[in-house]
Amino acid sequence: MTATTENLRDAALFGNRFATEEVPSREFPAAGMTATDAMRLVAEDIALEGDPARNLATFVTTWMEPEAQRIIAGNLHRNFIDHAEYPRTAEIERRCIRMLADLFHAPGETTGARTQGSSEAIMLGALSLKWNWRKRRQAAGESTANPNLVFGGDVHVVWEKFCRYFDVEPRIVPLQPGKYTIGPDDVSPHVDENTIGVAAVLGTTFTGHKDDVVGINNLLLRIKSERGIDVPLHVDGASGGFVWPFLYPHSEWDFRLEQVHSINVSGHKFGLVYPGIGWLIFRDRSDLASDLVFEENYLGKTDATFTLNFSTGSSMVLAQYYNFVRYGRAGYSYIMKNMQENARMLAEKLQDTGRFTLIGADEEQLPLVAFQLTDRSNFNEFDVSWQLSAERGWMVPAYTLPPNAQDVTIMRALVKETMSREHVDTLARDIVDACTTLEKKGGAHESERRKMVTGSGH
Template structure:
């Protein structure tokens, strides 16, 4: 029996028995001269992804990793629709507006308002902060003041996009540093930084570091006082990227939204606790007047004039439709049920960690996202980075370890996010795996430095 050696014979045998890229190098540097069969292309990509991390064990990311089959069908059937083409797809545009109205209602907007869908909270924050800057400039010009040195006040617990905004759009960032044992900000931290050039204050609802919120009520009261005593009308923007879909259902009586006088705009990520796959975010204003009119473009596109207020233009319709699916599928009752389940499992995981006697839980009885933030206590021969590596290498769990922002940069913590698909059995398994990983590290004295270097140390988004 002879073995085929010609390329055409090898391709024929591969087509019959398997995949020719089992032994051949895949295209990775040069644009390929020829194509391949659809099956080969599918298998090439699929086999590359086999060695990716398991989303079900990724307890670092806040982004949704599972949706119902019915939602996935809606997504698949609408991938070919360009959301921006409102003339061709007017029902999708109407569904976007339904979602904005529903969010305005959820966030207690006092009356009719406006907003926009975005690719995520990063775009929503850019747009919201731009509106803060434009409205501040209009106020200053009306008052006869200088518009040369705008500033924006926020804490060190924010997402990096806030610093990006300041750099990209020439605004001075006035960043309130964190402190050991104090990982959010309040009115006393903000007061010294606010002046006539402050375009706004940003407060976080559910930080990526520990899952807690800034003292939104206290900051709002400070800004109300400044308006009454000094005539400074400084708006408050709420970065609800993670918490905007958590607090209304876990803590409905806790005010943080448009119930507070100075809250003028809110961003939220549909692809986090809104339970939609990536990329969908939302920006909602308290009143239509809070959207700076100069940022709105009237676009005559494909025979229909539309108002546009986004940084991106073409984008798919699928995630807007998936968000609306979730709203009508779950309603307040369903979202509350899901959030309570996640909260309960986070509580159980916290209980298990406390029983081990090795960990300090970070403010676990405060209002927070469904997660557990914790750090090692006492004398250990290993640290949080070692433990994160051991969990990943031995059991496949992605539980990040990271240092906090200044001036708490000497504090290292870990964070386990409890997702919708994480069952009580998964919680028990994770707790056992953490305990076993600690015993392994006790025996070997920590991870090797080269192994530790492989760990992703950021808080995850």
């Protein structure tokens, strides 16, 4: 139905013109609309999506305090890169970098950068590994061809992206059934004089555990001592960098370990800030390859930039600083321990049903529950995930693990800051009810199961 003058007049008087009119979706609109109509159009589209509070798949923050939201809303128009015009915003970034360096036990003066999430931080950190390796090789008169990077199959896909985009050989350590992280014995066969670095994960997205960072560090120290090859270690703390310092403060994984030269962390995950903000922290200023730093002055002042992106909003940097001063160590510890306690309660409730097996619940882990069915004769994890979403609106993902554990299917429920004990109890009951329903009907409908397996479902 096309809009007529009468339709537009009645819509303005009584409600929404898009109740019967097709929304713009293919061609650039020839004419505009009122602000109210535009607001309603967008809001009603988004209303069809899932509730972020029930999205237990994402690690990304879905709630912030009203005061933090005011800081964000009041600075959406402030371009972060304009350091000459907004020097206090630049100073707040430096404060955050110094605070994170302190949190991660940097031994001296260091440097770093805010990034657009951990993906950019990883790209920049890995680029610095490559440039520093090349500099060392050139100084020794050795070939700089064929660089490689060693990491496990438990990493985020951005590590493989880096290798493809920047011409580095990925040496990926495969996982195994029952072993979903990597350690020194896995890494050792892959390290040679062309290795620009090793990446270890602190809090995998698959099961929430960490690689054996201490063991890998000790291996690299032995290689340096016995073979004269100095291979730095980068810790991908995208999820765990804001968890381990508060839940496991005595667990060594950061700059307390000699070969750890850089760390990335996502402020928009357990840093408790909305998307997208990440951080890259170096052990020492020399770990940032100088060739990657550019100076420019067209904004009115000579400034050094070390990012893949340029223009970006200031809001999330300011929101991160808000959280640091708002919560401090005591507040972050309180929040993380609450999430951990609720994760443990959910794990106990699921285990008590007799239907599920927990994965690594007795190990250091992110505040989540990784679990799998003990009996798949009538339905599988993909069926449970779909049934939970269809019946109760919970988004609890089911997925297969990377090679060589691709035959292993698990589910993962992330316990968020806003998830109360009552929510935990309700989720546990809903999971049991979903299983009961599936048992009665013999699994999900085949079409829905196919959607889950191919990733075309919710």
